[in-house]
Amino acid sequence: MTQSVDITGPAREAAQLVRKLFEPTPCARNDHLSQKYDADIWLKREDLTPVRSYKIRGAVNAMSRARAQDPKLDLFVCASAGNHAQGVAFACRHFGVKGVIFMPVTTPKQKIEKTKIFGGDNIEVRMVGDYFDDTLASAKTFCDDASGYFLAPFDDVDVIAGQASVAVEFMDQMTDAPDVVILPVGGGGLSAGVVQYLAKVSPSTEIYFVEPSGGPSLAAAVTAGKPVTLTSVDSFVDGAAVAQIGAIPFSALKQVEQRQLLTAPENRICATMIEMLNIEGIVLEPAGALAIDALQDLKEVIRGRRVLCVASGGNFDFERLPEVKERAQKYLELKKYFILRMPQRPGALRDFLDLLGDTDDVARFEYLKKSARNFGSVLIGIETDHPKNFERLFHKMDQAGLVYKDITNDQALSEFVL
CATH class of the missing domain: 3.30.70.260 (ACT domain)
Structure with a gap:
């Protein structure tokens, strides 16, 4: 199905590395969803990492690898308006290195403050650009001038290996290997890591990929046979609304079949977020709800089978709750x-x-x-x-x-x- 790369060693090493920071995130059967879809549905709760997303895994692994190759390296730079920034900030404080994090001036105050809390005195946050492309360009220019290490959010082999530690954990935690795994897709780092790991340890597992309707960059790349830039992106699902999937992740995903690609309407995602909050007490950000939201599109495929959904993040600003509720009501x-x-x-x-x-x-x-x-x-x-x-x-x-x-x-x- 996908390019076969043996990532098992690096992924398990990454899993051991993050153990120094936090215990494996919970992975358990969800009775509500299992009953609703007549299946054995498990949730991998990446919303419960120290930074409330899986992004900490890739940041810690990539930073560790970079410092192993160059022990004198003490400046890391990234551009992010969300979870990647928080993961990098946490990693900088853990390793005792300096980080400069560029964020768009439009970034919500809550995300800025959380990034500063995670990084403490080890990081500096610079607000640059109204749009992310401007922020990214400024970050890379600064990184080159300062001879720092640019830590990409997904287009990096060590980041991908770090994200693959999600699969290492859920394969160890589940009573039996999942028949189906559902993954959210943004830049592709998580998907590429999990796909390559499962190809070696559980090749019979079916994998489905979910993108927001307003940013299906993987689907566009699969159709074109290469990463392409979307002409427009709906930024509501900010953790997964990416204009172009990463080149390195796509090399692991380019053989994905169209039937494995799903898109989730933004308003429907809101209904899923409200459902999980009201019934299960689980707070998910829009990107974190993608895999769960896709269950309704796969109800015939998953009936009677063991399914693993990655709940990728829970960095939700409750000031957005009225908008989420409104969009959910419209969809319903x-x-x-x-x-x-x-x-x-x-x-x-x-x-x-x-x-x-x-x-x-x-x-x-x-x-x-x-x-x-x-x-x-x-x-x-x-x-x-x-x-x-x-x-x-x-x-x-x-x-x-x-x-x-x-x-x-x-x-x-x-x-x-x-």
């Missing part, structure tokens, strides 16, 4: 927005409210235009507890002769007015 069709031509007469609003059901709730009401003499344009948001309630509501609105437009899934219009 429990919330809709529409523009209504409201008659400009006394009692018109009451007449509309009388059309609502017992579980329908007005979440937003805003006049967009009230200058018309007979009618005004109103933006209305409605929440309910079952999708069929909207069928009933729209039927009543049609019978009442109301003119309206559902803009819930009209991206251009909803972005302008919501």
